[in-house]
Amino acid sequence: MKLFVIFLFYFFSLSLPSYSKRCNLKDEKVLLKIKLALNNPYHLASWIPDTECCNWYCVDCDPSTNRINALTIFQGNISGQIPAEVGDLPFLEILIFRHLTNVTGEIPSAIAKLSNLRMVRLSWTNLTGPVPSFFSQLKALTYLDLSFNQLSGSIPPSLSLLPNLAALHMDRNRLTGTIPESFGAFTGSSPPDLFLSHNQLTGSVPKSLGSLNFSRIDFSRNTLEGDISFLFGRNKTLEDADFSRILFEFDISKLEFPESLDTLDLNHNRLKGSVPEALTALENLQQFNISYNRLCGQIPVGGKLQSFTYTEYFHNRCLCGSPLPAC
Known part of the structure; x- marks a missing residue:
């Protein structure tokens, strides 16, 4: 009798893992296909068949459904292409x-199948080709980061149709063409933070953007041109603005700024006029640069303007006053 009880205990102890396993079998098979497509990298060594895939490195499971909802492959010795099989994880929210x-x-176009995606970060890789327009179909997206790649072509205007987008990073690519006019008509309750720097964008910034209250904009290091004064105003919500090393040309003398502004970089443009008196009222201004422009006149005294150094003001046509030499 004692031996029979021991046998039963041993039998059921061996059987327990199969009953307690959370991992969805379909998701496990897809993940193993992804591993194979990436040539079985050591980074994914924990991805072993018939083990608990919810505990595998680089993945997470939704505790309410036990389906894979996050695939986060980061800083590994991995080569090849993003496998199309990622589109076969239907509950994925983070990629x-x-x-x-x-x-x-x-x-891969297979990403278009992932209607639950909230965050996509395909950055600091060597992806090529265009920015796919299918991203506009993923209505749950709140964060899209395609920065630090080799993407080329134009920016899809349809991205403005994403109702929940809070941040759009497409900086450090090889994008060409203009900033879409549609970016002045984002359908969400507030426009996303726009990071488009270090591309080859041309033309003027659409005036339609002036109707929205952006918090963060970085258009630096493109070959844009024209007037962007409509992006500023006392009633705006702008916090960080980087328009450096472009070709903008307009008079900044009478610009007004929101109290929220803490970063303003306008260096290496063709700005004219004088430093606006309104800048003295910005108590939150932490970073500021208007060097290499065509500004003249005395730098207003007050606020944070004298806390910046000579280098934030130098190489202007006839600017003077602290921290530059006296007028």
Whole structure:
């Protein structure tokens, strides 16, 4: 009898893992296909068949459904293309391939199937090809980061149709063409933070953007031109603005600024006029640069303006006053 009880205990102890396993079998098979497509990298060594895939490195499961809801592959020795099989994880909310410089190829169209995606970060890789317009179909997206790649072509105007987008990073690519006019008509309750720097964008910034209250904009290091004064105003909500190393040309003398502004970089443009008196009222201004422009006149005294150094003001046509030499 004692031996029979021991046998039963041993039998059921062996059987327990199969009953307690959370991992969805379909998701497990898809993940193993992804691992195989990436040539079985050591980074994914924990992805072993018939083990608890909810505990595998780089993945997370939703505790209410036990389905894979996050795939976050980051800083591994991984090469190849993003596998199309990622589109076969229907509950995925977070998709990250980041700091993987040997990941190449185009962004797979299979991602369009992932209607639950909230965050996509495909950054610091060597992805090529266009920015796919299918991202506009993923209405749950709040964060889209495609920065630090080799993407080319124009920016899809349809991205403005994303109702929940809070941040759009497409900086440090090879994008060409203009900033879409539609970006002045984002359908969400507030426009996303826009990071488009270090591309090859041309033309003027659409005036339609002036009707929205952006918090963060970075258009620096493009070949944009014209007047962007409509992006400023006392009633705006702008906090960080980087328009450096472009070709903007307008008179800044009478610009007004929101109290929220803490970063303003306008260096290396063709700005004219004098330093606006309104800048003295900005108590939150932490970073400021208007060097390499065509400004004249005395720098207003007050606020944070004298806390910045000579280098934030130098190389202007006839600017003077502290911290530059006296007029």
